[in-house]
Amino acid sequence: MARTREFDLDAAVNAAMDVFRSKGYEGTSMRDLSEATGLGSGSIYAAFGSKDGLYLAVLDLYRQRYATPMVDLLRSGNDARAVIREVFIGTVDDITGDGRHLSCLIVGASMERAHQDVRVAERLRSTTQSLELALYDLLAEAQLRGQITTDRSATDLAGFLVTSLQGLRVMGAINPDRAALTRYAEVALTCLD
Amino acid sequence: MARTREFDLDAAVNAAMDVFRSKGYEGTSMRDLSEATGLGSGSIYAAFGSKDGLYLAVLDLYRQRYATPMVDLLRSGNDARAVIREVFIGTVDDITGDGRHLSCLIVGASMERAHQDVRVAERLRSTTQSLELALYDLLAEAQLRGQITTDRSATDLAGFLVTSLQGLRVMGAINPDRAALTRYAEVALTCLD
DNA sequence: GCGATACTTTGTCGATCGTTCCAGATAGTG
DNA sequence: CACTATCTGGAACGATCGACAAAGTATCGC
Numbered sequence: 001m002a003r004t005r006e007f008d009l010d011a012a013v014n015a016a017m018d019v020f021r022s023k024g025y026e027g028t029s030m031r032d033l034s035e036a037t038g039l040g041s042g043s044i045y046a047a048f049g050s051k052d053g054l055y056l057a058v059l060d061l062y063r064q065r066y067a068t069p070m071v072d073l074l075r076s077g078n079d080a081r082a083v084i085r086e087v088f089i090g091t092v093d094d095i096t097g098d099g100r101h102l103s104c105l106i107v108g109a110s111m112e113r114a115h116q117d118v119r120v121a122e123r124l125r126s127t128t129q130s131l132e133l134a135l136y137d138l139l140a141e142a143q144l145r146g147q148i149t150t151d152r153s154a155t156d157l158a159g160f161l162v163t164s165l166q167g168l169r170v171m172g173a174i175n176p177d178r179a180a181l182t183r184y185a186e187v188a189l190t191c192l193d
Numbered sequence: 194m195a196r197t198r199e200f201d202l203d204a205a206v207n208a209a210m211d212v213f214r215s216k217g218y219e220g221t222s223m224r225d226l227s228e229a230t231g232l233g234s235g236s237i238y239a240a241f242g243s244k245d246g247l248y249l250a251v252l253d254l255y256r257q258r259y260a261t262p263m264v265d266l267l268r269s270g271n272d273a274r275a276v277i278r279e280v281f282i283g284t285v286d287d288i289t290g291d292g293r294h295l296s297c298l299i300v301g302a303s304m305e306r307a308h309q310d311v312r313v314a315e316r317l318r319s320t321t322q323s324l325e326l327a328l329y330d331l332l333a334e335a336q337l338r339g340q341i342t343t344d345r346s347a348t349d350l351a352g353f354l355v356t357s358l359q360g361l362r363v364m365g366a367i368n369p370d371r372a373a374l375t376r377y378a379e380v381a382l383t384c385l386d
Numbered sequence: 387g388c389g390a391t392a393c394t395t396t397g398t399c400g401a402t403c404g405t406t407c408c409a410g411a412t413a414g415t416g
Numbered sequence: 417c418a419c420t421a422t423c424t425g426g427a428a429c430g431a432t433c434g435a436c437a438a439a440g441t442a443t444c445g446c
Contacts, residue, residue, distance in 0.1 A: 007394095024305045026219030030434055040395050041435080047393095051434065101308040110366040111301045112217045115294040124367045152380055159364075159373055160380035167360025171352075173303040174317045180352055187345055187353035187384055200424095223404055233425040234405075244404065 009047060010061070012037040017058045021102040025055055025112050052117065059123055062105040066094075067127050074134040080142035081192060084135070084161065088185040091165055095172035095181065104169040132158045139192075148192040157191065164188040202240060203254070205230040210251045214295040218248055218305050245310065252316055255298040259287075260320050267327040273335035274385060277328070277354065281378040284358055288365035288374065297362040325351045332385075341385040350384065357381040 015036040019028050030041050030051060037044065048054040070087055095104075106127060113120040135158035142148045148157075168181055208229040212221050223244060227234055241247040263280055288297075299320060306313040328351035335341045341350075361374055 022308065024217070024219060026217060027305065027309075029432075031432080042396080042437090043394055045435065103304050103308070107300075107363050108304045110363050111296050111304050112220065114366055115215065115296070116220070121367070128364070128367055152383070156376045156380050160377045163360035163364045163377045163381075164357060165360070166363035167356035167358070170300050170303050170359035170363065171321070171356045173307055174314070174321055183349045184353045184356045187349050188356075188381075190345070191380055191384055222402075224402080227425095235407080235426080236424060238405070239423075 007037075007039060007043070012039060012044075012047070013054070013057050013061050016054055017062060017105065018100075018102060020055060020058055021105055021108065022100065024108060055113075056119060056123070059105060059109060059120065063123065063127050067106075067131060071130055071134040074131075074138050080138050080147055081189070083138065084192070085185075085189060088165070088168075088189065089182070091168055092172070092178060092181045092185055095169060096176045096178040101173075103173050107166055107169045107173075110166075128162055132162050135161055152191075160191060161188065200230075200232060200236065205232060205237075205240070206247070206250050206254050209247055210255060210298065211293075211295060213248060213251055214298055214301065215293065217301060248306075249312060249316070252298060252302060252313065256316065256320050260299075260324060264323055264327040267324075267331050273331050273340055274382070276331065277385070278378075278382060281358070281361075281382065282375070284361055285365070285371060285374045285378055288362060289369045289371040296366050300359055300362045300366075303359075321355055325355050328354055335385075345384075353384060354381065 015038075016033050019032050019036045023032065030044070033039075033044060033051070033054065034041050039047075044054060048057055070090075073087060074083055076083065106124060109120050110124055114124055115121075132155075136154050139148060139154040139157050143150050143154055152160075164185070168185060171184065172181055208231075209226050212225050212229045216225065223234055223237070226237060226244070226247065230237065237247060241250055263283075266280060267276055269276065299317060302313050303317055307317055308314075325348075329347050332341060332347040332350050336343050336347055345353075357378070361378060364377065365374055
């Protein structure tokens with residue numbers, strides 16, 4: 001063995017995430033990433049291989065940070081309507097939370113990177129799919145219990161809800177009006193009636 | 194007077210639009226734009242001033258090309274539900290239309306440019322606002338006629354519908370499944386019931 | 387304490403970035 | 417037909433890009 005790594009990998013990925021979220025992939029330079037992480041470019045390349053490698057690591061952390069808790073919440077066994085409302089409110093909070101204009105990495109990656117990098121596209125599909133699946137399971141059971149409409153299949157409802165969440169991200173980037181976004185979310189939830 | 198401009202300005206902006214839609218703003222180089230438009234960089238700078246200038250021209254053309262017809266359709270005086278469904282179907286068609294992976298310039302600009310360039314942000318707000326307004330007028334009258342629900346205000350319904358359209362764009366970029374997107378759109382329309 | 391190992395830093399690479407400038411080409415004016 | 421004003425394409429600018437190699441430094445087993 002020999003010298004151990006001095007910096008915290010997760011902390012570096014975290015710092016890089018903020019930069020990518022505010023500047024996008026192409027808009028972020030290695031210099032930006034060096035400054036944000038406090039690492040020399042050599043260390044970054046040793047740890048992640050390339051700018052793409054770091055971006056993928058950031059994307060994975062983002063998924064773990066935001067998508068996984070959301071899925072866990074949906075699978076917590078609580079009331080379907082309440083849980084889904086909580087997810088929507090949480091998303092609106094996240095959008096309008098700080099004034100740092102950190103856009104959603106998922107939506108940003110969808111627009112900027114999905115068509116350029118198949119590994120990004122895979123991760124995006126996997127993320128939305130796991131979210132849709134968690135919603136599906138929750139909605140299907142709620143339908144059996146007669147708690148929500150059966151006019152539409154649980155599959156369609158789940159896909160629609162994810163679509164609405166993505167839409168809120170976009171609208172929030174254009175006009176981060178918390179009250180308005182909350183009302184739009186409420187309308188979306190009426191589709192369960 | 195002297196020599197007249199030889200190339201078609203609109204055609205150049207059109208060609209540039211395809212590049213920006215597939216590569217994003219930062220991902221597009223002046224070299225890309227030169228090749229796509231067939232113009233030397235000197236001509237581009239003479240006509241548009243800068244890369245930003247060309248991007249703004251592209252954004253304006255995109256608004257004129259897609260947003261304006263949509264507003265016109267909404268104001269055509271036809272049945273509200275039918276017209277709105279037509280807008281949604283048209284959007285899904287646009288997303289899944291060709292295999293060239295041309296993402297929505299509005300959504301792309303929202304993610305990549307809105308926070309960097311206030312002129313872009315202004316245009317985005319103006320575009321969504323005019324769309325929301327057209328929807329509002331249509332919905333408010335439909336409410337008076339008892340054609341759609343009055344449980345939610347026309348304002349909220351209009352904002353929600355625009356949100357859904359943006360969401361469809363994002364979902365389409367991740368997974369351009371026409372049938373699925375159509376079903377999600379149908380669910381969104383049930384909010385009018 | 388020593389050698390071996392692996393991480394960090396620094397400087398630099400060729401390529402490419404957005405932009406500018408210039409020489410040549412072209413069309414209108416007298 | 418010459419003159420001139422404007423447009424055109426491409427060369428060239430400094431700056432910055434992502435990537436890398438080499439040198440320096442700190443930690444481990446022994």
